[in-house]
Structure formats: C-alpha cells, structure tokens
Amino acid sequence: MRTAGMWRTVAAATALAALTVVSGCTIQPAGPPGTSPAGSPSAGKASSAGAPSPAGRSPGDAKPPSSAGQPASKVLWSPGDRGGEVRELQARLRQVEWLYEGPTGTYDASTVYAVKGFQGKRGLPKTGTTDSVTWQRLLGMTREPGKWDLYASGGQPAAKPDPRCMTGRVLCISKTSRTLRWMIDGRTVSTMAVRFGAQYTPTREGVFTVYFKSRHHVSTLYDSPMPYAMFFSGGQAVHYSADFAGTGYYGGSHGCVNVRDEGKIAAMYSQVRDGDKVVIYW
Secondary structure (H helix, E strand, O other), X not given: OOOHHHHHHHHHHHHHHHHHHHOOOOOOOOXXXXXXXXOOOOOOOOOOOOOOOOOOOOOOOOOOOOOOOOOOOOEEEOOOOEOHHHHHHHHHHHHOOOOOOOOOOEOOHHHHHHHHHHHHHOOOOOOOXXXXXXXXXXXXXXXXXXXXXXXXXXOOOOOXXXXXXXXXXXXXXXXXXXXXXXXXXXXXXXXXXXXXXXXXXXXXXXXXXXXEEEEEEEOOXXXXXXXXXXXXXXXXXXXXXXXXXXXXXHOOEOOOEEEOOHHHHHHHHHHOOOOOEEEEXX
C-alpha cells in the first residue's frame, strides 16, 4: 500500500521528468533575413555538438527546418567579376551617389569601396562583395538603368558600319551607338566610344574628309584644349576630350566628335592622313 507521502514523491518525479523534456531544445535568436547569430559558423545552420535530439526523433532523422525560415545570403558578385550584371550594379550605385565613375562592367576597387559604403550606411556587413541582401536593398532604392546609364563612360557595342564606310580609309562614326570605327578597306582597325555636340551645337552628319590635323590644338573660340584634333568640317573635329573621360555622356561638345580613350585616339591619329574619309550617320 502506498501512503500519501509516497504519492507526493511520485508526482514530483513525474513533474521533474516533464520539465526536463521541455527544456531539451533551445530557441535560436532571430536576426535579419539572411543572417545568422554572431559567432555561428554559417547562416541558417545550427551547431549540433552536445545538443540532445528533439523528443520523438532519433539522431538519424532529418533535421527540422530553421526556425527563421530564411535562406543564407548568397554572394552574387565580387572583385574581379565582369559583365552586364556588374555594369547594372555600378549604374545603380551611381544613382544613390556611392559611385562617381561611369559603369565599366568590371568589379574594380572603386566598386568595392562604393559597395562597402552602401552596406555600412544601412547596417549591413561591410564586405565589399554584393550579396543577395545588399542587392535587394539597392534594388528597392533605385530605378532600372537606361542604356546610356549603363554606358555613361563608353564600352557599348559598335553599330554596324554604314555602307559608305566599306571602302578606303574611313572614320566611320555612328550617332546611334555613339561609336567610331577606324576602318581600312572594310576592316575595323579599332573601335572607341564618342560623344557629339549638344542640342544647340549639333555635330554635322554626312560624308567629309580630314583636311587638317593638329596634335596639340587649342580652340581659339572656346580656349579649350583639343588634343589629337582631326578637322573634317569647318571647326568640327574628332579629338580627345578630358571632360568626356571624366564625366562621360553627362556632358556634350560644341559640335566636335569627342573621344575619351586617349590611348586609342593617339594610335589612330598616327595612322590617319589628310584626305581620309569621315562618315557620320544614324
């Protein structure tokens, strides 16, 4: 026969056993989406060392899903990556004024610096690489870039040459793609981005010839340098522009065809002769 004291002992033991089962699992603190608690080896994974199995599950059973229910943040682009997606990232960073250079399509040191600044301002880890969390924050703050946002400093594909460019020695200049092809007998020797005259000083279209070259030319009308100038129509010339190199398509010329790549125009200047054809077309 069990006395009342024995019944109290059994009840206390049963309650203690139930408390032990309830306390067998710990609750992980919830962080921002795509992050893990400080010091954890990787996002979305909990360490199993020394942790008992949940009630009713054996060690071999599949683990239950993370309590946060969020996937780990995925690295999308990092230093050294190239391509159109990197170009869009750079264009969007320009919109929020973290990147000042025009998009190049190469994840360079300037891009790393801009991404770190953007991340730090928003309380994200300052890694300099673009992960899915950083990208979603940037998407929410910017608009989709247009063509000339993506190619603000050049790098765009050249348009198909005009038929008038297919014979002889020709500076073949497309206003549609904003590019210049230096061509000899239908073969493209080099291609470079160009900029044209502003609204009230448009660059003329048509077929012209180079009639004068001036390596260190300075404009007498605007008192501005025009290195590697190759004049083709009145005061209009193809020449290097430091302003184009610095600001891209956010500016314009007084009618000349500006080139931003000094190395390319220097090489072309050494080859172009007086009398070579210039074709400017849409």
